[in-house]
Amino acid sequence: DTEVTQTPKHLVMGMTNKKSLKCEQHMGHRAMYWYKQKAKKPPELMFVYSYEKLSINESVPSRFSPECPNSSLLNLHLHALQPEDSALYLCASSQGDRANINEKLFFGSGTQLSVL
């Protein structure tokens, strides 16, 4: 299994809603990432979890709250989002071995989020 599975594929939410994005991998990877991608732009890193601990937070607003319940799962909790947060949210994973410069990144197919 070399897949990163993201759900849902599409999400429409109002600015007062609370929703969650889910990401799952069963490759034994210990690093998991959230990226945000606006149309025709490259992905922007939001968060990285390494061995289930938050390793990187790229100064993301607190209305985005990541969670890593176990080594296979990564969630992104959303609350009080703004219309400008509408984007494609991509999850990725890698082995998480700092000594291995040859690590490959595996991406999910993303959640297309629209905030009304």
Added chain:
Amino acid sequence: KNEVEQSPQNLTAQEGEFITINCSYSVGISALHWLQQHPGGGIVSLFMLSSGKKKHGRLIATINIQEKHSSLHITASHPRDSAVYICAVRSTTSGTYKYIFGTGTRLKVLA
């Protein structure tokens, strides 16, 4: 100036043509990835390079560390190759988990 520059930004080719996409970077790197993103979002990692050349089917990726340059070649292009191709580097100073992405090359292959 972006630390990772790709050229061209947009490319239209006829089916069967040989295609080259270029990536230049200005930072020291430990690895460079070529990624493919189809409309609809999902990103697939095509190659990870730290030196030399790799080939997979009709795709060839090369990297010249001294010149800080990488190329992705597609031989005998096909309409299904139409996608955005993204170069991403892991710099030696930004840590294991941070990648610097190029802005992508939009490729359209016409039948």
